[in-house]
Amino acid sequence: MSFVEYSEFIKEGDVVIIFLGHESMMPIKVEAGAQTQTRYGAIRHSSDLIGRRFGSKVTCSKGGWVYVLHPTPELWTVNLPHRTQILYSTDIANITLMLDLKPGSVVCESGTGSGSLSHAILRTIAPSGHLHTVEFHAQRAEKAAQEFRDHKVAHLVTVRNQDVCKEGFGVVGVADAVFLDIPSPWEAIVHAKKAFKRKGGRLCSFSPCIEQVQRTCETLLEQGFGEICTLEVLQRVHDVRSVTMPLVYLGPEDGGPESAKMTTDPAAEEARPVANPGYQSVTCRTATPPREMAGHTGYLTFATKPRG
Amino acid sequence: MSFVEYSEFIKEGDVVIIFLGHESMMPIKVEAGAQTQTRYGAIRHSSDLIGRRFGSKVTCSKGGWVYVLHPTPELWTVNLPHRTQILYSTDIANITLMLDLKPGSVVCESGTGSGSLSHAILRTIAPSGHLHTVEFHAQRAEKAAQEFRDHKVAHLVTVRNQDVCKEGFGVVGVADAVFLDIPSPWEAIVHAKKAFKRKGGRLCSFSPCIEQVQRTCETLLEQGFGEICTLEVLQRVHDVRSVTMPLVYLGPEDGGPESAKMTTDPAAEEARPVANPGYQSVTCRTATPPREMAGHTGYLTFATKPRG
Amino acid sequence: MADPLGVESDEEECRICEGEYVVLKRGEVYKSVQVEKRKKVIFEKQWIFMDNAVGQLYGSTFEVDSGGILNLRKPKQDEDSTDNKEAGLDNRHIVDDGKSQKLTRDDIESLKEQGLKGQEIIQQLIDNSTTFKDKTEFAQEKYIKKKKKKYESNVTVLKPSCRILAMMYHGREPGKICHLRYDTLAHMLTMGNIHAGSKIIVFETCAGLVLGSVMERMGGHGSVVQMYPGGGPVRAGMESFGFPSHFHETLHEFPLCKVNALLSGTLNLDEKDMDSQSNDSADKEKSGSSQVSSGGGEEGSSEPQSMEVSLDPAEAKKREEREKLREQKAQEKKAKLEEKRKRLAAAAALLEGRNADGLVIASRFSPCSALLCLLKFVAPSRPFVVYCQYREPLIECYTKLREQGGAISLRLTDSWLRHYQVLPNRTHPVLLMSGGGGYLLSGITVAAAASGAQQKSSEPAAKRIKLDEITSTADSSA
Amino acid sequence: MADPLGVESDEEECRICEGEYVVLKRGEVYKSVQVEKRKKVIFEKQWIFMDNAVGQLYGSTFEVDSGGILNLRKPKQDEDSTDNKEAGLDNRHIVDDGKSQKLTRDDIESLKEQGLKGQEIIQQLIDNSTTFKDKTEFAQEKYIKKKKKKYESNVTVLKPSCRILAMMYHGREPGKICHLRYDTLAHMLTMGNIHAGSKIIVFETCAGLVLGSVMERMGGHGSVVQMYPGGGPVRAGMESFGFPSHFHETLHEFPLCKVNALLSGTLNLDEKDMDSQSNDSADKEKSGSSQVSSGGGEEGSSEPQSMEVSLDPAEAKKREEREKLREQKAQEKKAKLEEKRKRLAAAAALLEGRNADGLVIASRFSPCSALLCLLKFVAPSRPFVVYCQYREPLIECYTKLREQGGAISLRLTDSWLRHYQVLPNRTHPVLLMSGGGGYLLSGITVAAAASGAQQKSSEPAAKRIKLDEITSTADSSA
Structure with missing residues (x-):
């Protein structure tokens, strides 16, 4: 490993990046015999890191797992x-x-x-x-x-x-x-x-x-x-996610006097919110900016x- | 008409906005007997404007038409x-x-x-x-x-x-x-x-x-x-439009040796671009920012x- | 020198009165409260009694003492004057050894007990910090901010306004107002040409903030019809404006679930129908007071069956009283229903003219169907504006409106808002900014087109050209 | 003082040589040209002969005379020094009477004939304007810019670089580079960790600009595999970098239409197959030189039939020569095919290791399928970056990658680029800015997960919470 040249496998003395999850990482220096504590348990350098391929999934002592990444300047x-x-x-x-x-x-x-x-x-x-x-x-x-x-x-x-x-x-x-x-x-x-x-x-x-x-x-x-x-x-980092928006209920559509009476019938009116306690909704995938940014x-x- | 109170109908002396099309407008002062030239032909104030409802479509002398809008500060x-x-x-x-x-x-x-x-x-x-x-x-x-x-x-x-x-x-x-x-x-x-x-x-x-x-x-x-x-x-004004993006052709999918031979057959290969001179494509509606903005x-x- | 006519009423309206809505301010944090005596309010994790604010001038600043009592501060004392800022240009001289603060925790506690004000304590902390002067400006600010939050307890009492409430909601509870940023709200009010004397339709689920903002701009002249989903209109945000009572007379509400009926001319205003509607809404409302009383009624009516029939006069009188009460309640309910029917009829009448002067939508609902429907109530040549936190629903609105016609000058916009720190030799944009203020679609209604084909050719020429360009660009690099 | 070792080679590489690619610059306008003697190039509607640039130092500025000949200008003379700017603070004193310029059109023409340089003419115009000094700075700038465009004819000759070419394309032909803005390109190169000695896969339809930028950052060390759609790779933008020839040895190309075959291990490198592919690509290319030569061959082969059989020795010799030529052509074609086969095999070999150090995509194609497919050639723990002018396709990529796994640290970004005018008492952001620089999706590959279920639980926890929040917010105001 070096910051200017990729390696395939992890060696003693390397600096590696432990990826714990979304925006959560830590750098560690690999030393034979050493251990590093993470929230998922300990990583044993000799058995879990040395000789493993960069980008591998490593299971920690508590059963959780992390990825071990090759360092880059970024x-x-x-x-x-x-x-x-x-x-x-x-x-x-x-x-x-x-x-x-x-x-x-x-x-x-x-x-x-x-x-x-x-x-x-x-x-x-x-x-x-x-x-x-x-x-x-x-x-x-x-x-x-x-x-x-x-x-x-x-x-x-x-x-x-x-x-x-x-x-x-x-x-x-x-x-x-x-x-x-x-x-x-x-x-x-x-x-x-x-x-x-x-x-x-x-x-x-x-x-x-x-x-x-x-x-x-x-x-x-x-x-x-x-x-x-x-x-x-x-730079803005966008959060990609699904958004569900309820549909407005505007009442029965284009009803003539007959159907209108039906819908203004108490039973019908009251039935609606029970049958459909929320609203019908549409879902779309979108990307939203963070609430606060640099x-x-x-x-x-x-x-x-x-x-x- | 006044800039602080809406009216329903156009009167002599009003200032109205002639809407000619996307981002193209002109203000005119309504005078009985007057005419205003537009790229769609003349607008005769007496017959085309006075007494008409704001928001109406007005056909100009050359047959093109415009909307007459109530003025607002904006x-x-x-x-x-x-x-x-x-x-x-x-x-x-x-x-x-x-x-x-x-x-x-x-x-x-x-x-x-x-x-x-x-x-x-x-x-x-x-x-x-x-x-x-x-x-x-x-x-x-x-x-x-x-x-x-x-x-x-x-x-x-x-x-x-x-x-x-x-x-x-x-x-x-x-x-x-x-x-x-x-x-x-x-x-x-x-x-x-x-x-x-x-x-x-x-x-x-x-x-x-x-x-x-x-x-x-x-x-x-x-x-x-x-x-x-x-x-x-x-403020950014976004242009809402449909965008069509071609799909990359990566060759026949997951072909075993048999099907692969078929596709590397010259006839088959050459047939493709003829049958499908461009590429298959996907279209989506999007909003794009202007190339330049304030x-x-x-x-x-x-x-x-x-x-x- | 000052206009003598203005001054009198000026003084009058500038005093904080009991029952009024005010906004508490500390630094950049706001909270809306109603002034009530002997009632605690929580602000920034502190209990406060508003009693001493009554009779004081709006804009006054108070120190909160340990008992939550407000003590008026003299003016000029209340600005953040921690200004012996002698900033180091960078922090290269700082070696952090954890010993830079000479005051101990005990020292600080004793300062507090001596009755030192928050700001004075901060000044003490700065004076006793060996590294403060060497810290970069950025670090100094962070330091002061942190300490301020910890030790200061000033509160300024402000008269509510659209600006203040919009900033308050955006800062404290953006989720309640669909993340509508104040500059976006400003743009809505301007693009909507909201002004006195017009008739505006509002559909919002922004806690009533947008409704209140529209009403403020109308100044009690004209009318507002609030379109509401569910059992009843939400107006907490509007209440916080503290409008005089005549403003409320200009406000109407109409349930969205009856819009189609209104449009098709089949809206039923029968009492029976109203009754069902009232029950309906009671079901949906969480704390329906009408529900409680009706429950009481049922209890009453089930009582006689289980009771022995006695003709004891005292008992008879009791029963008579119960009967009276029941009748009175029924009467009240009927009056309420009648009132509600009248209000619905009034709102329906306002809408039926189909001559509203504007439409404002800002909700968590998918806006497209509501927009298309509510535009039918708007006169031609009137602006409308739709806010959405997301872009996609407004693209849908734009597309549908284009297809359908009846609206021109459609613009989909968003905006950047940037605050600046302006200080001698330290001027720069504020380091944190809002990531987005949501999206707006605005446009102007026009008389419905006779033929759809003609309508379609109204605006999009320029767009089509652009699309062709794109296609040809794509082709040329193929 | 200067390092004596550096200076020699320094001088060498700083001289403009015939055949080299250079960039012409006037103001903010750039154009890439190859230096050839006695050949006209058009720049800003002006014919220019590059002859006199040969042998001069890069960075030199030339005045273009009326015959298109370059004349070297002395340094220090070439900066825009129209700096007797005595700006009025606003233009309240200006009454536009159309008489503010004392120089007539004829005056200006005669100045030109006297051989006055563009800048001198502008100075004359300013000196003879009665209103210039009273104009606001904004108006002055507009005035100078307009006049400059009209009268100046300086050209600076620059050595190409990623920065210059990216700015050139963005300014002149954004459509050719999918509107990729230079700051976005900068971000791609950085997030892609592009550096010497790595193996990078590039799929772009940005005229070769992205390819060239990647190659510049690799400095001729390592290898680049260009994935191309259609008949052949587009490289005009890369050529404009003017790389030394050894850079080209690190560049390989592979057709996207054979990617699935390569992945399934069924890629056929037979000559026959190659032949068909060559014809195939000729069909697609507009100006295929191979097509022209094959057309010539057919013409030749149809000739004998219509000819009389004569044994005239001159005729026989001619025929022999024709035969030779035909054979030679066939030989050439065969050699070309063999070369092509070798190149394909070499590129395939590079990809087959599935150990590329990075992937860069920037194209007008829908990126998702290409991304998912090409990621298979990338080693674990390597960065990748996808550019798209639009947001939606990258949302699709993001979503698919999340579902599929094998990539972490996914980020969808866009950026604002703001230029500033920094002048005494006139400092402010430039009044015009780019509306958008496109979108980027970046991430890091990881070893494929054993179970999909586990994979899915890797990152999105934080997101799910957010979504729940939204739902609950929505509910509370219902």
Whole structure:
């Protein structure tokens, strides 16, 4: 297993995702002899996991069962330990596309944060690209580096613990793309500029507040960036379900005076609700939006660093 | 006919809406002896309109036909002559609700603009409320006053041609609600404050740019307004239609070796596309959003003027 | 300066009176209650006596003390002024060691006992937090919100309005109003051209909220006919508006189960029929008071048989009294029935003109059959609007209306509602938003077409072209 | 300072070469073209010769002269710097008298003849407009945009990428890509976990755009099997990426009409069969080159009959040559068939392992049957993603997958994409936005369940509760 290469079978040391049910998952590190408790009972790593195929159903000690999934950056994003606010797949997808990332890209990122975006970048730039990620907070930088080792992607990434606004990315003239998720991105743009390859590249800055975006765009313009473009993407997850709606009872249809009398006959009128205590109904399958959803994560500002 | 009271029949002097087809309408003023040209031919007011019931089908001189509709503020909004950018029904609906407008409300508005919102306000506050509307631009103020007369709502409205930021609304202590759609709303808030009844009321400011919203909110807070709330509403109109999707042909199903040979027989294979030049297909009714829609009109900032 | 005529009545109507419906507000949470003395109401898990609110001005804010008594707060004190917000730009300096709050649980309890107000306690908590200033704004807000919920006990008393009640229902009990969002309700009222002096048909199962909203916009002028399914109209939401009594005179109700009879001219308004209907509805209503009295009657009538025949004068008098009571009850019942018959006749008369000025539907029922049927009562050139939580039923309505004709300018819409946080250097859309506000179908009635064929060619030309385009696009990539 | 190793190859790959695919850009309008000398291309109603672009750097901007010749512009000159925007706050001072532009049509023509660049003309127009400064920003923008379209003729030449091509197709020909919006494509690539070294099955009718995007993310590592309906795979959009030739070696194709045969183990790879298939596909393809050559063959074979038999040596030689040619053609055809057979076999071999690492569907076909069938080729614990312009077909897919099992974490999503104008004091969302970006269904495969009953109880518990809630809500208001 690695985050940039699929394996068929589970091995010792792998990180796997235990799927417990709808929106309920947990990541675990496979260690011979170890056990993991779930609400369905214990999973014994040696007998239940090692050597099993990814995607298998595993029966826990209490008889309940779970699926064991191969990790992907997207599964990691919804399962990782939060050390900061993290980026989610909707923003990540657009960042990846709009930064022109692909195998071989060299990327500079700051801050590393909880590593949600980092894993997605690594997946996309492997096997020949490199990620230079800068994290101000020492504890977090160390945690991230450890995760990269655990996830077998350490060879693709360099983690630096420094202040990108003061010290930059620690590399110059190498980047195809730069990503900023820091409180004052405008302070890092001059460093970003230096990090780019001579032929230029793409930059993205993620900020929750519009004032940050305004200052960032201003600085980007001053620094000679082009194609400056700010956008926002919101995703709705729809709940697919059957909906049953009762039909209104409007009384007997088009009755002449005769039939009308019949229907206004007390017995007939009273019989109805007994015979049909509710209403006749129609059922249709539909998809409904959630009652509440993420209404804002941040603004994504993209720009092109021209050659030179 | 009046914009605040329905009539059954068309009379001389009425403003009516000619409905020509999907999203195609025109307003006309009914005058005995007059004619109006449409793409379906002429409409003779005396014989085709006067005395007819609103909602009737009218056959034009070329044989095409149209519907004659009773005017409503909403029909007016999509048919009025634009003298400025106008407010549309989505924003109008929310402004009306969030300003607590109802029969009897006294409202101050600036600017009058093309009168789109004014008509909707008048509809809601009639028969006992009053609208004080202030328009900086003399020509526009005059046009609006003329329209109010034509639409038989002049008794409910006072149009003033002045600068609201300097001279205010021309009334003091009378308003239940104040609406601002001006470039620098923050300059008018002190005047708005004076316009309110002693018991207070509701204020709304409409601005396209976030910087205007920021300054407005700041001033509202300084001036002691409460429940400050900025929102934005976007409406999508869906196109209801039938969609036909072809079914993929995956080859003969679950064929044993025998049947499989049959189907790989050249004749059989070639027969298919001839017998069925396209594909089998399924049709469903769906609703699709427009390719492009209004992505922003403006931010609506609401606030409560407390008693005092 | 102020208009002297306005002020007097102003003051009058601004005071909270006993028996009135008001809305309690704390933060973004609302609750509708009727003001009654010496009666507990629950709001946000707290018992409250409304007694002290009586005579105060609408819009006043009260602190709730431990006994549930309201104490008026001075104005300007009641806004959420926890504004020594000195936000860190991110939370990179925070190492969570579980020791950031210097106040202990006991400290807080003692603050409370000292009579500190909720907001003051929160300020204490902030001041004693070593990490608050370093937290991001997002985290700070979450923190304050959490603490506020725990320690604040302010209540503002508001005069009800469509806006407030719509937000209240949407926030507290969206299921009761078919998840109708307030901006969607706003759109219904506007697209329906609801205004004073018109005659509007309303069919809703939104607890009476839509009915009340329509009535508010009509200001007691004109008439509203509420079409109801089942045994009787639901109006709790409408009651919460606290309309003056003359508003109620404009309100009529008509049972949906008699619509076909009305349309076919066979509606029977006989007393006998009414009687059966009354029993019918009593069956369906859960707490039918008429059921209780009729049960009492039966008990009474079965009594004599089991009783010994005695001519004891006291007994005779008792029996006489019982007879009188029985007769009185029968009389009352008859009067009620007569009243009901009159109301039904009045509603029928309003509908029979087939000249209603608008139709508003918002229900949990499949809307199509009701829409097609109720449109027959609407005059030509009048707007109608149908709300549904789901899209598919409105697609059906749209399709059927197109086939049948009699309606133009059909629009199926939905909307996005976005709230903004506007603060210096911290402006952004609110992080949580409503996923959907439901769907609306609106249109305008027209005089029924003579020929169906002509009708069909009225609008869909543009659509057909679009469909052709799709087909050809599909073909070209085949 | 710059990495000396990178620079060399950098410069190399940054020059525009003959034969390469490039994207032309003007404002927000893109067009993909292949660079060929002395060949006209049309862009925005203008003829252009690409000759002068050869050898220049990607990202260069050219002015198009009246003869369609490209002239390199110096950098920094090419950005839209019409920035003496002194916007009026509203347009209350404007009285439209039709006299606001002092330049006449003739003036403008003479400016053009003087060789003024488009942007300079626009500046002239602005300077000579008496009302421009008083117009609102909105009106100014509209004005500049209109004029720009009319007078500017700059073209920037870009290296293609998934981003650029996706935006190009969405802007110019959304019908060709089933209205797949670029943010939705982005989401497909991410949710599909598309990356180097995997084996991905793609079924798309998006002109090859989705195929190309998948290939770009795989960087020439791994393999892609394109499943195609009809006579042959459509790849124009993929070609526009201009991939190096080794990328093409990772690409395979397999006809959907043979999928059932492959699944049942009855796929026939005989030459005879292949022959028939080749004819079959020729029938379906509109401009099949194989059809043309086979037609030529028939013509040749009908010729001898009508000819006199002569033994004239020149004639004999001619006949011999004809024979040779015919034989050569037959040989070529045989080689082609053999190649095709090999390719089919290779694709079949890739699929037969039933261990693909992902499945991506984006087509104008009803997706359900293809999805259920193609999922059989995917290994357990792999993501799949289905795009559809409409919601209903994906609801069907969702429902069927739930019934059938073998897939978890099913999500039906759509998204909003909003662009912003960020300018001092004029920041707001762009006034026009896309109405919808289509729908996505994504999920993860799992090992097929032993018992169906158990499978069914896997996820839907939460859903059932919700449905119960709805029912009870409905009941309570009845």
